[in-house]
Amino acid sequence: MKRPVGLLLSLLVSAAxxxxxxxxxxTLAAAAQPETxxxxxxxxxxSFQSTKSLYDTLVEVAPDGEIVAAxxxxxxxxxxxxxxxxxxxxxxxHDGTSFDSxxxxxxxxxxxxxxxxxxxxxxxxTISEIETPDENTVVLHLSEPTPALLATLASGWxxxxxxxxxxxxxxxxxxxVGTGPFVLDxxxxxxxxxxxxxxxxxxxxxxxxxxxxxxxxxxxVQLQGLITGEFDVIDTVxxxxxGTVESNPDLELVREPSGLVLVGTINNRREYLDxxxxxxxxxxxxxxxxxxxVAYGGGEPVxxxxxxxxxxxxxxxxxxxxxxxxxxxMLAEAGVPEEFTLDIVLPQPYPTxxxxxxxxxDMLGDVGIESEIRIVEWGVWxxxxxxxxxxxxxxxxxxxxxxxxxxxxxxxxxxxNNYAGYDNEEVVELLDRAASTSDVEERRExxxxxxxxxxxxxxxxxxxxxxxxxxxxxxxxxxxITPLLDTFxxxxxxxx
Amino acid sequence: xxxxxxxxTISFVITLFLVLTLVFFGVRALPGDPAxxxxxxxxxQEEIQLIRKSLGxxxxxxxxxxxxxxxxxxxxxxxxxxxxxxxxxxLSERLPVTLRLASMAFALSLVVGVGLGVVAAFRQNGAGDxxxxxxxTVGLALPEFWLGFLLILLFAVxxxxxxxxxxxxxxxxxxxxxxxxLPALTLAIPRAAQLARLSRALLLxxxxxxxxxxxxxxxxxxxxxxxxxxxxxxxxxxxxxxxxLGGLLTGTIVVEQVFGLPGLGLTILGAxxxxxxxxxxxxxxxxxxxxxxxxxxxxxGQLIADPRLRYQ
Numbered sequence: 001m002k003r004p005v006g007l008l009l010s011l012l013v014s015a016a017x018x019x020x021x022x023x024x025x026x027t028l029a030a031a032a033q034p035e036t037x038x039x040x041x042x043x044x045x046x047s048f049q050s051t052k053s054l055y056d057t058l059v060e061v062a063p064d065g066e067i068v069a070a071x072x073x074x075x076x077x078x079x080x081x082x083x084x085x086x087x088x089x090x091x092x093x094h095d096g097t098s099f100d101s102x103x104x105x106x107x108x109x110x111x112x113x114x115x116x117x118x119x120x121x122x123x124x125x126t127i128s129e130i131e132t133p134d135e136n137t138v139v140l141h142l143s144e145p146t147p148a149l150l151a152t153l154a155s156g157w158x159x160x161x162x163x164x165x166x167x168x169x170x171x172x173x174x175x176x177v178g179t180g181p182f183v184l185d186x187x188x189x190x191x192x193x194x195x196x197x198x199x200x201x202x203x204x205x206x207x208x209x210x211x212x213x214x215x216x217x218x219x220x221v222q223l224q225g226l227i228t229g230e231f232d233v234i235d236t237v238x239x240x241x242x243g244t245v246e247s248n249p250d251l252e253l254v255r256e257p258s259g260l261v262l263v264g265t266i267n268n269r270r271e272y273l274d275x276x277x278x279x280x281x282x283x284x285x286x287x288x289x290x291x292x293x294v295a296y297g298g299g300e301p302v303x304x305x306x307x308x309x310x311x312x313x314x315x316x317x318x319x320x321x322x323x324x325x326x327x328x329x330m331l332a333e334a335g336v337p338e339e340f341t342l343d344i345v346l347p348q349p350y351p352t353x354x355x356x357x358x359x360x361x362d363m364l365g366d367v368g369i370e371s372e373i374r375i376v377e378w379g380v381w382x383x384x385x386x387x388x389x390x391x392x393x394x395x396x397x398x399x400x401x402x403x404x405x406x407x408x409x410x411x412x413x414x415x416x417n418n419y420a421g422y423d424n425e426e427v428v429e430l431l432d433r434a435a436s437t438s439d440v441e442e443r444r445e446x447x448x449x450x451x452x453x454x455x456x457x458x459x460x461x462x463x464x465x466x467x468x469x470x471x472x473x474x475x476x477x478x479x480x481i482t483p484l485l486d487t488f489x490x491x492x493x494x495x496x
Numbered sequence: 497x498x499x500x501x502x503x504x505t506i507s508f509v510i511t512l513f514l515v516l517t518l519v520f521f522g523v524r525a526l527p528g529d530p531a532x533x534x535x536x537x538x539x540x541q542e543e544i545q546l547i548r549k550s551l552g553x554x555x556x557x558x559x560x561x562x563x564x565x566x567x568x569x570x571x572x573x574x575x576x577x578x579x580x581x582x583x584x585x586x587l588s589e590r591l592p593v594t595l596r597l598a599s600m601a602f603a604l605s606l607v608v609g610v611g612l613g614v615v616a617a618f619r620q621n622g623a624g625d626x627x628x629x630x631x632x633t634v635g636l637a638l639p640e641f642w643l644g645f646l647l648i649l650l651f652a653v654x655x656x657x658x659x660x661x662x663x664x665x666x667x668x669x670x671x672x673x674x675x676x677x678l679p680a681l682t683l684a685i686p687r688a689a690q691l692a693r694l695s696r697a698l699l700l701x702x703x704x705x706x707x708x709x710x711x712x713x714x715x716x717x718x719x720x721x722x723x724x725x726x727x728x729x730x731x732x733x734x735x736x737x738x739x740x741l742g743g744l745l746t747g748t749i750v751v752e753q754v755f756g757l758p759g760l761g762l763t764i765l766g767a768x769x770x771x772x773x774x775x776x777x778x779x780x781x782x783x784x785x786x787x788x789x790x791x792x793x794x795x796x797g798q799l800i801a802d803p804r805l806r807y808q
Binding site: 035036038041042043044114115116117118119120121122171173174188189190191192214215216221224225228230349377378379380381382383384386387388397399400407411414417 | 526527528529531532533534535536537538539540541543544546547549550551578579580581589648652653656659660661662663752756757758762763766769770771
């Protein structure tokens with residue numbers, strides 16, 4: 001009798017050690033759901049968080065932020081920047097067709113086509129011709145050097161789609177077909193999205209059999225689900241709950257710098273706020289660390305319009321230290337009257353920005369500036385604050401990460417359209433030069449000059465970069481969120 | 497009867513036209529449109545105009561209004577801007593969730609509410625009556641979102657009898673019960689309180705009728721009396737029941753959000769935020785039709801249940 005029992009025990013132990021018996025199924029609770037699974041007609045990070053697992057791009061961003069090979073094994077950029085040649089790897093789409101150069105051509109032409117209505121079409125505008133000399137080679141001809149092109153191709157909207165389905169007008173929004181590590185099993189809007197492992201994934205099948213992304217906007221419900229084991233990973237943890245997670249040995253709290261730069265945008269068109277001295281005073285009046293700690297659960301202050309950790313943020317730029325006395329002096333020097341009242345407009349779906357706005361209101365009150373808060377719905381914010389009449393004095397928002405500074409800064413080269421109304425001819429000229437320069441060091445220098453000017457003239461109250469905080473069950477390993485793009489990567493996940 | 501039906505049909509068509517016109521121009525009067533929202537923080541004004549064109553929203557509003565009514569006349573509710581598929585298909589997926597939730601909540605509130613009302617009326621001023629009146633006061637005062645969170649905390653987090661959030665499409669009664677009981681209870685608690693109060697009041701009024709006094713004086717026992725009193729008093733509940741049932745459709749908006757149920761309530765919230773005009777309009781059509789049908793059925797039910805109304 002001893003032997004069979006011993007055998008059974010050893011089998012059980014080895015099964016446990018190998019992780020056999022534990023289904024490789026992961027449930028992640030996400031605060032926001034995708035708008036669509038068509039990566040070419042959206043600008044929403046929540047969509048790219050899901051499409052990252054369904055589609056691949058020619059190049060992609062690695063955990064260290066570097067752009068590395070993906071569906072393109074290698075690439076060469078012509079010396080004059082007029083062409084980029086990609087050599088493609090062997091991959092298969094979810095519908096069984098092979099990935100080749102015709103798919104690259106069809107995908108890029110689709111997103112650039114005005115009929116597609118893509119918010120990212122302009123990023124492909126300099127591609128004048130796409131040549132496909134053979135199945136595994138694509139040559140992009142550019143009308144002018146486009147240094148941000150690789151970053152564009154590594155972003156979610158650079159997804160590769162099968163040419164046959166593009167030609168037939170396939171509904172990628174509901175029935176995604178990519179070469180990604182997972183295929184869509186079921187998507188119930190407002191509830192969950194379930195993905196199954198794609199056995200023919202070009203890098204070999206991944207470890208997880210299924211991934212379920214549950215849409216849970218409330219962070220308290222997310223946490224309860226993590227504690228009870230209903231969720232394996234949650235993407236939002238309120239700062240008040242850090243202690244709860246950290247003291248639980250079954251859970252793990254992850255905090256890392258995000259790709260955001262948080263700002264209190266000042267409407268530079270308004271009286272007194274058009275004076276850089278007043279804007280600097282507002283920067284001195286606000287204690288950024290308090291804003292980051294209280295509203296965003298921690299972070300690192302910056303002094304210009306680039307997130308902490310970006311290789312493009314010049315070391316020479318410090319941040320405005322909290323100095324209310326100096327702020328008061330500067331405001332008096334600039335002739336700001338005592339009855340000066342600001343209109344602080346805050347976006348309703350983002351409670352963290354609302355809290356930040358309330359702190360700013362309080363701190364500005366300390367230096368004698370009164371303000372009134374208006375909370376508006378997201379559609380109203382986009383139409384009336386960010387666009388249209390720019391109806392605000394101060395608003396609070398976070399600008400998401402970009403792999404290349406062009407995406408972050410280019411809008412500030414257009415004084416009429418940027419919502420801050422920042423107007424500096426030197427910046428316009430520097431940005432123009434940077435957009436058509438291929439030399440990395442020269443670009444770095446040009447952007448450093450832009451960022452220095454944006455520090456000195458302070459079109460924003462710069463807060464800083466918040467930590468991206470998420471939590472997981474302790475038996476989950478290998479999950480990561482891509483730097484700057486904030487998308488989920490499940491490919492290396494293992495549940496022990 | 498024919499005259500009544502004709503009058504109801506005309507009133508239905510006029511109401512539908514007015515409500516849909518109001519909703520059509522109302523949602524478009526909100527600042528921001530689907531193109532602005534799809535463009536997000538990066539899009540330039542030119543890009544937003546291109547998106548608008550690709551979504552078929554570049555034409556004049558009057559023309560869009562005409563097109564909308566033309567397709568509605570063909571029975572076509574249009575295509576969702578956000579979900580890129582037919583509105584009818586979206587409604588056919590979402591409506592069952594809301595209907596199951598609403599009917600479970602309705603059944604719970606009807607049984608509990610009327611039951612408590614009967615007990616309270618026949619035990620007037622007793623301990624049971626006071627207890628029930630206490631419940632109705634608290635039940636009516638509790639906000640649904642708070643009540644929902646409280647039930648989640650107790651039954652899902654502490655006791656783990658029910659799921660925290662979500663819904664299963666598994667079409668078995670057990671599965672519906674598992675996922676919908678807490679949300680239905682959240683909706684039912686205040687509604688049962690309302691029904692208990694009204695049925696108690698109706699029954700007390702009926703108890704003061706001459707025939708009850710006569711029956712009592714002749715020694716009719718209380719159970720037979722309950723049956724007669726209830727049969728005469730409760731048709732008076734029908735208009736309130738119709739209102740409650742119609743109100744349940746709006747009540748589900750909050751509860752679906754708290755419990756993450758993919759029904760019509762969550763859909764219309766998302767559609768309004770995304771300015772998904774066809775979906776907002778489609779759900780409105782459906783809500784108006786359901787609401788008016790319920791009211792019509794309630795009127796009809798009252799006519800059948802109470803012969804006195806037929807002679808008025």
